[in-house]
Amino acid sequence: MKFSVQNLIKLGNVDSVYTIFGWVRSKRGNKQITFLAVNDGSCFENIQVVSELEKDLKNINTGSSVRVTGKLKESKGSGQKYELIADEIELIGSANPESYPIQPKAHTLEFLRENSHLRFRTTTFSSVFRIRHAISFAVHKFFNERNFYYLNTPLITTSDAEGAGEMFRVTNLKPGEKNYSNDFFGKETYLTVSGQLEAELGALGLGKVYTFGPTFRAENSNTSRHLAEFWMIEPEISFADLDDVIKLAVEMIKYIINYVLENYKSDLIFLNDRAIKEQLKLKKEARDEFNLLEKLNNIINQDFEIIEYSDAIEILKKSKHNKKGKFKFPVNDWGVDLQSEHEKYLVEKKFKKPVVIINYPKEIKAFYMRMNDDNKTVAAMDILMPGIGEVVGGSQREERLDHLIKRMNGMNISKDELWWYLDTRKFGTVPHGGFGLGLERLVQFITGMNNIRDVIPFARTPKNIEF
Amino acid sequence: MKFSVQNLIKLGNVDSVYTIFGWVRSKRGNKQITFLAVNDGSCFENIQVVSELEKDLKNINTGSSVRVTGKLKESKGSGQKYELIADEIELIGSANPESYPIQPKAHTLEFLRENSHLRFRTTTFSSVFRIRHAISFAVHKFFNERNFYYLNTPLITTSDAEGAGEMFRVTNLKPGEKNYSNDFFGKETYLTVSGQLEAELGALGLGKVYTFGPTFRAENSNTSRHLAEFWMIEPEISFADLDDVIKLAVEMIKYIINYVLENYKSDLIFLNDRAIKEQLKLKKEARDEFNLLEKLNNIINQDFEIIEYSDAIEILKKSKHNKKGKFKFPVNDWGVDLQSEHEKYLVEKKFKKPVVIINYPKEIKAFYMRMNDDNKTVAAMDILMPGIGEVVGGSQREERLDHLIKRMNGMNISKDELWWYLDTRKFGTVPHGGFGLGLERLVQFITGMNNIRDVIPFARTPKNIEF
Numbered sequence: 001m002k003f004s005v006q007n008l009i010k011l012g013n014v015d016s017v018y019t020i021f022g023w024v025r026s027k028r029g030n031k032q033i034t035f036l037a038v039n040d041g042s043c044f045e046n047i048q049v050v051s052e053l054e055k056d057l058k059n060i061n062t063g064s065s066v067r068v069t070g071k072l073k074e075s076k077g078s079g080q081k082y083e084l085i086a087d088e089i090e091l092i093g094s095a096n097p098e099s100y101p102i103q104p105k106a107h108t109l110e111f112l113r114e115n116s117h118l119r120f121r122t123t124t125f126s127s128v129f130r131i132r133h134a135i136s137f138a139v140h141k142f143f144n145e146r147n148f149y150y151l152n153t154p155l156i157t158t159s160d161a162e163g164a165g166e167m168f169r170v171t172n173l174k175p176g177e178k179n180y181s182n183d184f185f186g187k188e189t190y191l192t193v194s195g196q197l198e199a200e201l202g203a204l205g206l207g208k209v210y211t212f213g214p215t216f217r218a219e220n221s222n223t224s225r226h227l228a229e230f231w232m233i234e235p236e237i238s239f240a241d242l243d244d245v246i247k248l249a250v251e252m253i254k255y256i257i258n259y260v261l262e263n264y265k266s267d268l269i270f271l272n273d274r275a276i277k278e279q280l281k282l283k284k285e286a287r288d289e290f291n292l293l294e295k296l297n298n299i300i301n302q303d304f305e306i307i308e309y310s311d312a313i314e315i316l317k318k319s320k321h322n323k324k325g326k327f328k329f330p331v332n333d334w335g336v337d338l339q340s341e342h343e344k345y346l347v348e349k350k351f352k353k354p355v356v357i358i359n360y361p362k363e364i365k366a367f368y369m370r371m372n373d374d375n376k377t378v379a380a381m382d383i384l385m386p387g388i389g390e391v392v393g394g395s396q397r398e399e400r401l402d403h404l405i406k407r408m409n410g411m412n413i414s415k416d417e418l419w420w421y422l423d424t425r426k427f428g429t430v431p432h433g434g435f436g437l438g439l440e441r442l443v444q445f446i447t448g449m450n451n452i453r454d455v456i457p458f459a460r461t462p463k464n465i466e467f
Numbered sequence: 468m469k470f471s472v473q474n475l476i477k478l479g480n481v482d483s484v485y486t487i488f489g490w491v492r493s494k495r496g497n498k499q500i501t502f503l504a505v506n507d508g509s510c511f512e513n514i515q516v517v518s519e520l521e522k523d524l525k526n527i528n529t530g531s532s533v534r535v536t537g538k539l540k541e542s543k544g545s546g547q548k549y550e551l552i553a554d555e556i557e558l559i560g561s562a563n564p565e566s567y568p569i570q571p572k573a574h575t576l577e578f579l580r581e582n583s584h585l586r587f588r589t590t591t592f593s594s595v596f597r598i599r600h601a602i603s604f605a606v607h608k609f610f611n612e613r614n615f616y617y618l619n620t621p622l623i624t625t626s627d628a629e630g631a632g633e634m635f636r637v638t639n640l641k642p643g644e645k646n647y648s649n650d651f652f653g654k655e656t657y658l659t660v661s662g663q664l665e666a667e668l669g670a671l672g673l674g675k676v677y678t679f680g681p682t683f684r685a686e687n688s689n690t691s692r693h694l695a696e697f698w699m700i701e702p703e704i705s706f707a708d709l710d711d712v713i714k715l716a717v718e719m720i721k722y723i724i725n726y727v728l729e730n731y732k733s734d735l736i737f738l739n740d741r742a743i744k745e746q747l748k749l750k751k752e753a754r755d756e757f758n759l760l761e762k763l764n765n766i767i768n769q770d771f772e773i774i775e776y777s778d779a780i781e782i783l784k785k786s787k788h789n790k791k792g793k794f795k796f797p798v799n800d801w802g803v804d805l806q807s808e809h810e811k812y813l814v815e816k817k818f819k820k821p822v823v824i825i826n827y828p829k830e831i832k833a834f835y836m837r838m839n840d841d842n843k844t845v846a847a848m849d850i851l852m853p854g855i856g857e858v859v860g861g862s863q864r865e866e867r868l869d870h871l872i873k874r875m876n877g878m879n880i881s882k883d884e885l886w887w888y889l890d891t892r893k894f895g896t897v898p899h900g901g902f903g904l905g906l907e908r909l910v911q912f913i914t915g916m917n918n919i920r921d922v923i924p925f926a927r928t929p930k931n932i933e934f
Contacts, residue, residue, distance in 0.1 A: 002706075004674065006614060021706035023672075023895050040706070041674030042614050065895040093866070093896035100894045117887035118894065120672025129673060133616040140607045147473060147509055149600040154925045155622070155681050156635070156696055158932055168623070168637050168651070170658065172685045175636075176645045184635070184685055184695065185932040191637065198925060198934060205490075205587025206596060207471065207508030214622050214680065218639045218651055228651065229623055239469075239488035239507070399560070420584035420934050427567045427585070428490050428532040429560035458621045458665060465625055465652040467665060467887050 006042035009082060012072045019069045020047060020084065021092070023121055024062055026104045036089075038066060041126055044266035048075060051086040062104050063095030063121070109454055116458050116467055124274060127267035128455055131260055132443045136212070138259035139233055142252055143210045148235060151202040151209040153195030158187060159417050165193055166218040168228075191216040194436060195234050197368070197421055200397060203236035203432055204424045210235035212439075220462050224451040227440065229460040236434035242370075242379040242396040245433040246306065246356055249383055249392050252437075253354075254300045260446055261296060268293060268446075275448035288387065292448040295386065304354040307346075309377065310334060312357050315350060316342050337364045343384045355384045367407045368421075369395040370433075381435070388445045394435025401425040473509035476549060479539045486536045487514060487551065488559070490588055491529055493571045503556075505533060508593055511733035515542060518553040529571050530562030530588070576921055583925050583934055591741060594734035595922055598727055599910050603679070605726035606700055609719055610677045615702060618669040618676040620662030625654060626884050632660055633685040635695075658683040661903060662701055664835070664888055667864060670703035670899055671891045677702040679906075687929050691918040694907065696927040703901035709837075709846040709863040712900040713773065713823055716850055716859050719904075720821075721767045727913055728763060735760060735913075742915035755854065759915040762853065771821040774813075776844065777801060779824050782817060783809050804831045810851045822851045834874045836862040837900075848902070855912045861902025868892040 003011075003018045012018060022040035029035050034057050037046040049068050051057060060066060070086040077083070097103065101115050102122060112119040119125040143150070156170050168191040172184035180188050195211040202209040211234040218228065235252075237244060261268065272292040279287045290298060307315075316322055316331040316338075329339045338357070346355050359377040362369070369378035383392035398404045404425055408415055415422060443455040453459035458467045470478075470485045479485060489507035496502050501524050504513040516535050518524060527533060537553040544550070564570065568582050569589060579586040586592040610617070623637050635658040639651035647655045662678040669676040678701040685695065702719075704711060728735065739759040746754045757765060774782075783789055783798040783805075796806045805824070813822050826844040829836070836845035850859035865871045871892055875882055882889060910922040920926035925934040 004614060021897065041616075041670075041672055063895045065897040092898075093892075093894070095894040102894075117668045117890055118672070120669055121895075126673060129618070129669070130616055133611075133618075136617045137607055137611045140604055144600075144604045147471060149508075149597055150603045151596070151600075151924055152681070152698055154696060154927055154932075154934070156683075156927055156932065166639075168639060169642075170635050170637055172633075172635060175647075176643055178643045180642075184687075184929060185927070186930040187932065189932060201584045201934070202587055202596070202924060203508075205508055205585070206593060214619070216623075220651075229621060231619055423584055425560075427560070427562040427569075428530045428588075430488065430532040431559075457618055457669060460621055460623055460652075462651060463653040465621075465623065465654065465656060467621070467668070 004042040005038070005040045005045060005047045008047060008072065008084075009043070009045055012082065014072055014074055014082075017069065017071050017087070018084065019067060021067050022047070022065070024060060024064045024066060025121075025123075026062055027057075027060065036060065036066070036068075038068065039121075039126070041120070044123075044127060044130070044264075044270060045080070048077070048080050048083040049086050049089070050083050051089055053086060053089060056089045056091070059094055060089070060091050061095055061097050061100070063100040063102060064091055065093040066091055109451065113453055113459070114466075120457075123270065125454075127270055128443070128447050128449060129457065130267050131264055131271075131447050132439075132455060134260045134264050135256055135439070135443060135446060138256040139210075139212060139252075141259070142255045143235065146208070148208040148210050148237075149202070149206045151195075151199055151206070151211055152213065153192070153198035153202075153211050155192050155214065156185070156189050157192045158185075158189055159414070167191060167193060168216050168218045193217060194232065196236065196434065196436065197418070199234050199236040199434065200432065201420065201424060203238045203434070204428075204430065207239075208235070208237045222462055224453070227452055227456060227459055227461060230452075230456065231439040233437045233439060234434060236432065238430050238432045240396070240433050241431055242358065242381060242433060245394050245396060245435055246358070246381055249381075249394060249435050249437070250304050250356070253383070253392075253442075256442065257296050257446060258300050261300075268296075271447050278448075278450070296446065299354065299385070302353045304356050304383065305351045306356045306358060309357055309360045312338065312342075312346060316345065319345065319350075321345055321349070335361045335363060340389050343389050347384045347386050347389075352386075354386070357382050357384065362407075365395070367411045367413050368397050368404070370398045371403050371407070379433070385445055388441055391441045391445065392435050392437045394433065396431065396433035399425060399429045399431050401429065471509040472505070472507045472512060472514045475514060475539065475551075476510070476512055479549065481539055481541055481549075484536065484538050484554070485551065486534060488534050489514070489532070491527060491531045491533060492588075492590075493529055494524075494527065503527065503533070503535075505535065506588075506593070508587070511590075511594060511597070511731075511737060512547070515544070515547050515550040516553050516556070517550050518556055520553060520556060523556045523558070526561055527556070527558050528562055528564050528567070530567040530569060531558055532560040533558055576918065580920055580926070581933075587924075590737065592921075594737055595910070595914050595916060596924065597734050598731055598738075598914050599906075599922060601727045601731050602723055602906070602910060602913060605723040606677075606679060606719075608726070609722045610702065613675070615675040615677045615704075616669070616673045618662075618666055618673070618678055619680065620659070620665035620669075620678050622659050622681065623652070623656050624659045625652075625656055626881070634658060634660060635683050635685045660684060661699065663703065663901065663903065664885070666701050666703040666901065667899065668887065668891060670705045670901070671895075671897065674706075675702070675704045689929055691920070694919055694923060694926055694928060697919075697923065698906040700904045700906060701901060703899065705897050705899045707863070707900050708898055709825065709848060709900060712861050712863060712902055713825070713848055716848075716861060716902050716904070717771050717823070720850070720859075720909075723909065724763050724913060725767050728767075735763075738914050745915075745917070763913065766821065766852070769820045771823050771850065772818045773823040773825060776824055776827045779805070779809075779813060783812065786812065786817075788812055788816070802828050802830065807856050810856050814851045814853050814856075819853075821853070824849050824851065829874075832862070834878045834880050835864050835871070837865045838870050838874070846900070852912055855908055858908045858912065859902050859904045861900065863898065863900035866892060866896045866898050868896065
């Protein structure tokens with residue numbers, strides 16, 4: 001009977017005969033007996049294959065693909081519950097030890113990044129990408145259970161209405177041609193930086209919607225935190241205010257983490273051990289207070305701290321860090337944007353838990369955020385998490401036509417281009433809001449991987465578009 | 468207590484007081500009593516609001532948003548189970564009957580397409596987009612239950628390796644500039660036409676993966692079947708042959724249809740009635756034999772017909788249609804590609820059920836498909852459905868390095884560009900395969916909508932990029 005390794009371990013009966021397929025992760029033994037660790041990607045665990053069939057094993061090395069038929073037995077060795085006593089082993093595809101890059105030794109993450117096409121076969125990356133899957137599935141499950149409808153907003157768009165960043169141009173013109181009226185869409189077009197404006201249109205008819213798709217930034221940032229192409233989740237809810245938006249975001253983050261903890265334990269335990277080893281390479285003062293699993297459990301068991309931007313500024317102004325000049329950007333005045341060092345201080349030093357900052361100065365936030373009664377701040381919120389900083393940015397949207405027009409005029413946003421956005425405020429407008437969550441940031445947080453390029457299958461960064 | 472209309476209908480207790488929010492779909496009544504049909508997008512059903520509070524209702528029209536508090540009662544009228552006897556009605560956002568485009572009368576689909584930002588508030592389109600959500604969720608659920616991992620393959624790519632169609636260029640250069648070495652990625656880049664090649668890399672480590680994301684074609688086709696931007700689902704499985712790929716596709720299609728039938732009955736019944744009305748506008752001979760619900764039930768209860776390409780050609784050659792010259796493209800020789808009229812004949816006239824055609828001539832298929840032993844055909848398969856034609860195209864992939872190189876040489880495909888693809892055949896190669904399914908085609912099939920622009924929230928077609 002053909003079984004995946006996952007099913008074999010979960011459902012297999014001792015003394016029954018099974019056939020499995022997979023790749024050899026390692027091979028050891030002596031003249032009499034050989035042990036193969038075989039993995040088929042279906043789960044974290046390998047199945048240990050025990051063989052006395054020396055003749056079949058000569059060309060089987062790390063990276064080879066094999067078909068194994070044998071009897072399932074409880075393992076006497078430590079490290080695994082079962083083993084498969086091979087009656088037959090077929091080499092399907094060989095892997096020359098001289099040329100196969102993924103040999104059973106420590107590889108740097110940089111090396112594996114250059115071999116992104118093969119890193120799915122490593123313990124670390126197969127765990128990372130299984131967990132990326134788990135997070136994505138939990139997102140859909142969470143929203144489906146709450147009666148949200150999945151909305152595919154367009155990728156190719158005409159405007160950078162949000163002002164969120166530099167955009168890639170999309171064109172069908174021959175290189176060097178400039179006349180956009182001859183272009184595919186008859187005008188200049190770009191890759192979207194956010195599906196929010198269109199998600200609002202959906203929510204203002206379907207009630208509750210969410211997007212989950214790729215977004216793009218053409219920013220020349222070669223850091224461990226930036227990708228030119230990344231995935232965003234953007235829910236949008238009608239008949240809702242800022243409190244509802246915050247509640248939704250916190251509930252969603254806890255739900256996802258809980259789902260991964262419950263369903264991908266082996267992967268997380270491995271990544272936890274890996275993260276601890278990485279921590280030990282750092283100076284003592286730079287190490288995290290909690291290990292990965294503790295950090296995840298803390299998130300689901302704690303209330304998030306909700307504070308006003310104005311209070312955050314007061315805390316930062318009065319902090320020892322500020323007085324001793326430890327901030328690269330000293331905090332002196334109300335109105336400044338918070339830098340990562342400030343966010344880090346609030347989350348890791350002051351509150352020691354996730355922090356939701358609300359009601360930012362209108363000057364540092366987008367045109368669509370709802371003006372508060374003080375006429376100085378808007379109903380915005382950012383969620384900051386330990387180690388990773390901002391993962392969520394959201395707001396209640398300005399649903400009042402007159403206020404919206406005033407803001408658009410003040411910020412030179414074209415009302416002609418966004419006629420459809422304004423229409424929703426003219427006809428049956430309702431209070432509504434939503435947020436954006438960057439998938440990769442959350443995968444980093446849950447897997448403990450430091451570089452964002454290691455949590456997306458094939459990273460797109462400046463001058464880097466291999467695969 | 469604040470409730471969505473869905474929850475009110477499902478969970479509400481008669482004689483309890485509830486508050487609901489929504490948009491007025493219609494208003495009728497007399498001086499003493501007013502009936503409002505209120506919909507919040509949460510489900511197909513409206514809640515009927517009954518009010519004797521004349522003063523509050525003056526400015527409430529179709530399209531207005533309202534908050535209603537009242538007692539839930541069983542309805543004496545036909546058409547709904549419950550009604551809400553209003554104690555209080557608040558107008559949140561008005562909708563001037565002179566200017567609000569979505570008045571309670573028949574609108575053409577073209578008109579609603581021009582008002583894509585508001586069509587979510589119509590009965591037809593809210594049903595279509597709820598079902599689009601249901602299909603998407605069923606896709607994730609299906610794969611998650613079967614231990615597939617969701618893989619996000621890159622959108623920006625360097626090559627049209629597959630030759631699947633014209634591509635959009637992605638650039639960061641100033642208009643008119645030509646020197647790609649100065650471009651963001653240092654070379655010419657495009658929007659992907661398929662994630663398959665990268666999905667193979669994932670499957671050859673994780674075992675079973677699927678993509679579900681946007682793909683692009685820069686083809687100047689202004690038809691009811693083509694979009695420049697659409698969504699594709701592409702599963703890829705290791706340790707599998709063509710039979711496994713076909714089984715997976717058939718199982719998936721049946722699973723999705725069954726999921727929608729079980730969970731979105733009201734929406735489907737409405738769309739079924741709508742489709743019947745549309746059919747009645749056609750000449751008798753052009754009408755479908757089955758209505759929408761019958762068609763869907765037929766799919767899940769029938770085996771799909773699996774036939775060889777060679778047999779399909781024989782059937783077509785010998786058909787009365789061919790002999791009487793009814794085909795625009797007569798079928799005379801083995802080797803020709805099948806046209807929609809031929810597919811239609813096979814599905815609707817000959818077999819009267821979905822047809823899977825396998826083993827196509829290598830000349831009309833892509834380089835990565837596995838060569839059969841006859842050296843003339845490749846292990847490809849297309850699934851054809853009644854009314855809609857091809858919805859799935861798949862194959863077993865060529866896993867043998869020497870065969871693959873021969874095909875790439877023969878078709879002038881760059882081995883240097885695809886070094887990573889070849890690597891997977893050098894190191895631990897295994898039999899594997901997969902398919903692509905166009906989401907919009909399936910949404911069309913399940914909702915009965917004729918124009919593909921009506922099953923995606925904001926369509927991208929030549930010269931058309933509004934919203």
